[in-house]
Amino acid sequence: MSELLQLLTPEGQRLHHPDYDVDISGEELRGLYRDMVLVRRLDTEAHALQRQGELGLWPPLLGQEAAQIGAGRALRPDDYAFPTYREHGVAWTRGVDPVSLLALFRGVTNGGYDPTDHGFALPTIVIGDQTLHAVGYAMGVQRDAGLDSPPGSGVISFFGDGASSQGDVNEAFVWAAVNNAPVVFFCQNNQWAISQPLSRQTRIPLYRRAEGFGCPGLRVDGNDVLAVLAITRAALDRARRGDGPSLIEAYTYRMGAHTTSDDPTRYRVETELEQWRLKDPIERVRAYLLRTGAGDRAFMDEVDQQADDMAARLRQACRDLPDPAPDAMFAHVYAEPQDLVQQEQRWWREYLGADHG
């Protein structure tokens, strides 16, 4: 295949590929457009809520909507995804209520949803760890099915270009490859790891690292939802068939700050952002819908209205989230009661009950 799989150009022209393609109906295409618009709106709203003091922190996904919706929609209900902290779009495709994500970043819950209900693990802040969790889980799936049978369901782990340099991630590649684990490593190469550019992580394209570990590596235009859907479906099918892991590099761009605590104007130039704005993941689907007649202005207005309604709901629900009891932070440190934790909890309760006047 050519180096970068693309099925929809930035101008909204449809391309085809002999090995990786999608046969998609107008309805499915409108669904992908709706997903991306709603997820962008969720992201913008959460960003605003953080600026208004309602959230402690927010890691924006702006620019990565196609990578996340394409990968998320390639999953089946019985597949399992392991995210970083930025996969709000994948969470959306797994049916996680966005209010749960707001609760997490508001600091009023340690989780916010049950991962097993959604096949979507809790966000991982420790860079790259979730790749090992995913391989362990995938090896479990493999053993549940019996080592000589195809596992039937697939596992996907998200991580970033920066994470690709971590020891954990490289160990995960080795373990997955030698055990033929049914896992897809999905790297969103958004060109930056906070203030560190891609050139500080690698001298070769990231997808080519796969060869050294003994699994296929594929590179896709991460701003092209159709190409991401096609390539992720193929990699998950491979995993479900029992043919082992793959590495996908989704070539994209983090258009916003790393998090609301970061100021990217300190380390990158505006012209870079301008170039990527021309490759906007939503605009190309809009252009394609309008050109083919699969979606008209009335449909797009309806989606915008839906986004406004959702944003209003999120704002209200976020402000209404109850504060946890001050000593709730002791509750989930260990599965079993521990003396030291209980002592500290008692001390904290006494402290809160005392008159410090």
Ligand SMILES: Cc1ncc(C[n+]2csc(CCOP(=O)(O)OP(=O)(O)O)c2C)c(N)n1
């Ligand atoms: C083990 C570890 N080291 C360092 C950090 C601090 N840290 C948080 S995000 C980040 C950069 C991650 O970049 P990348 O993997 O490209 O993901 P992106 O944020 O771009 O989505 C770092 C170094 C951390 N959370 N965990």
Ligand SMILES: [Mg+2]
């Ligand atoms: Mg990155």
